[in-house]
Amino acid sequence: MPIPRLRSLAVALILLAAVVPGAPPATAAGPSYVALGDSYSSGTGTRAYLADGSACQRSVYAYPSLIASARGYALDFRACSGATIADVITTQLGALTPATAYVSLSVGGNDASFAAVLTECAKPAWMSNCNAAIDRARSVIVNRLPASLASLYGQVRARAPQASVTIAGYPRIFNGEDCNAATWFSPQEEARLNATADLLNSTTAAAAAAAGFTFRNPTTAFTGHAVCDDVEWLNGLSSPVSDSYHPNRAGHASGYVPLLGGALTGSHVDVTAATVQAAELSAPALAGQQARHAAQDARITPKEFVAPDLKSPAARAAAARAGVDLTDPASIAHADSVAEARQNGHRSD
Numbered sequence: 001m002p003i004p005r006l007r008s009l010a011v012a013l014i015l016l017a018a019v020v021p022g023a024p025p026a027t028a029a030g031p032s033y034v035a036l037g038d039s040y041s042s043g044t045g046t047r048a049y050l051a052d053g054s055a056c057q058r059s060v061y062a063y064p065s066l067i068a069s070a071r072g073y074a075l076d077f078r079a080c081s082g083a084t085i086a087d088v089i090t091t092q093l094g095a096l097t098p099a100t101a102y103v104s105l106s107v108g109g110n111d112a113s114f115a116a117v118l119t120e121c122a123k124p125a126w127m128s129n130c131n132a133a134i135d136r137a138r139s140v141i142v143n144r145l146p147a148s149l150a151s152l153y154g155q156v157r158a159r160a161p162q163a164s165v166t167i168a169g170y171p172r173i174f175n176g177e178d179c180n181a182a183t184w185f186s187p188q189e190e191a192r193l194n195a196t197a198d199l200l201n202s203t204t205a206a207a208a209a210a211a212g213f214t215f216r217n218p219t220t221a222f223t224g225h226a227v228c229d230d231v232e233w234l235n236g237l238s239s240p241v242s243d244s245y246h247p248n249r250a251g252h253a254s255g256y257v258p259l260l261g262g263a264l265t266g267s268h269v270d271v272t273a274a275t276v277q278a279a280e281l282s283a284p285a286l287a288g289q290q291a292r293h294a295a296q297d298a299r300i301t302p303k304e305f306v307a308p309d310l311k312s313p314a315a316r317a318a319a320a321r322a323g324v325d326l327t328d329p330a331s332i333a334h335a336d337s338v339a340e341a342r343q344n345g346h347r348s349d
Contacts, residue, residue, distance in 0.1 A: 031101035033073035034160070035064030036092045040106045040170060041079035045235050045246025050283060052290040054297035056080035057242070060279040060286065061249045063168075063256035064104055069278040070261070070269050073102060077286055078293070081242075082302040084110045085148045089155060091296040096159035102264055103160055106168040107152070108145055108200055112137040115303040118173075118245055121193060122183040122237075123308045124332060125339035127318035130189045134196055141196070145203050153211035166264040167208040167215045168256065169201040171222035171234060173245055179228040180237045182307060184336050188344065214263045221255050237307060244305045 035041055043049070043062025050058045058077050059065065068075035078092040088107050096103065109115075117137050121130035156165060174190035185193075201217050208215035225233035233251030238244045247255060253271040261269025290297075309315060310326055318324075322339065325331040 029074040030072040031074065032076070032097070032099055033064070033068050033071075033102040033104075034076045034095045034100050034163075035068075035079045035104050036088055036095075036156075037079040037104070037106040037168070038083040038088075038110055039079075039081035039246060040109065041104065041168065042077075042081050043079075043252065044081045045238075045243045046249045046252065047243060050077075050287040050290060052287040052297075053294040054080065054290065055082070055302055056290070056297050056300070058286070058290060060283050061252055061276070063252045063260060065279045065282065065286070066253060066257050066271050066275055067104075067261050067264065067269055069282060070257075070271065070275045071265055075282075075286065077290060079106075080297055080300050082110060082300045082304075083107060085145075085152050087300045089152055091293070091299060093155055093159055096156065096163070098159075098161060100160040100163045103156060103163045103165045104168060104260060104264055105156070105165070106170070108141070108149065108204055109170055110303045111145060111148065112140045112196075112200060113303070114196075115245075115305050117193070117196075119306045121185055121189050122305070123315075124184045124310075124324075124336040125186075125343060126322035126324060126335045127315055129343060130340075131192070131343050134189075134192050137196055138199060141200050141203050145200075146207055149204060149207035150210065153207060153213060156213075157211060164264055164266070165211075165213040166260055167204060167213050168260055169204055169215065169217045169219070170197050171218040171226070171247070171251075171255070172197050173227055173234055175226040175229050177228050183237055184308065186336075186340055188340070216259050216263055218255060218259055221259050222251070225251070225255065241307050242302070242304045244307070 039057060041062065041064060042057050043059025044057040046059040046061040048059055048061060052058060064075060064077055064079065076095045078095045085107050114137060117133045120128045120133040172194040174185065174194055176187045176190055178185040205215040222233055225231055227234050227236040233247055233255050235243050235246055235248050257269055257271050319326050322335050324335045
């Protein structure tokens with residue numbers, strides 16, 4: 001019996017759509033890639049974030065989105081600004097399954113309260129104690145992080161037994177100078193902050209190795225691109241302030257993607273204009289996907305840098321105690337140097 005004309009036309013259109021260039025491929029989604037972790041994985045600092053109903057600051061310009069777009073992976077973008085190890089366990093690990101092929105993760109900085117440490121160290125020394133804040137962070141890294149990371153990594157492997165897992169470290173933020181008039185990081189403080197990032201990386205690397213995971217240290221990749229370098233891959237004091245002291249778009253595309261892409265996927269990943277365009281086009285789908293987890297994400301407390309405020313009551317009181325004239329920049333700077341020298345003289349290391 002002949003096929004009616006309309007039915008024949010419909011069949012022809014279906015066949016034509018299957019071969020037209022640019023038509024969506026009639027294949028299953030790409031391999032599953034789950035991005036876990038904190039703000040250094042979510043993309044805080046890139047200035048554009050998914051409208052997913054959360055405060056996670058997930059960005060298509062972050063390395064997970066760029067790698068997924070370059071490789072055609074099916075990304076579950078669970079990384080969230082402010083996440084601690086405990087937050088990753090309770091709000092993100094549910095994304096992992098035995099079918100998960102790739103996992104990336106950065107975590108530990110918030111456990112060491114690094115945003116609070118930067119907040120303290122950015123103030124003039126006459127109203128802060130940077131060394132004490134750094135000492136507390138280093139104590140957490142040495143005494144608490146190894147066991148916490150071991151527990152987390154064990155759970156990641158149990159949930160995703162076949163996955164390629166790559167752990168991302170943290171770059172050194174500073175280059176030894178403070179080029180911002182509204183912060184008071186000294187060269188000595190910047191050196192100690194960088195050394196604390198190194199300690200966090202070595203601690204994380206040891207835990208990753210014990211779990212059989214790959215660790216990638218960004219220190220070398222980011223050398224020459226710190227805050228106040230000619231070409232910054234890390235933001236200094238920024239607007240919005242929450243973007244401060246995080247990788248910018250270049251830091252993700254030129255720093256983290258080349259560093260992590262090969263280890264995670266097995267071959268070098270290039271970020272091209274087409275990669276960025278594909279990542280940008282994925283934003284609505286990613287936002288809708290992550291909006292389903294908004295209630296979980298709301299349990300994560302943001303940990304953000306707070307810029308010094310010399311007009312605050314606390315600053316005025318500290319200035320009065322130190323004999324600082326807040327209307328005189330020279331008085332502020334001199335008192336800062338004197339107070340820091342006094343604090344350094346009391347250090348035991």
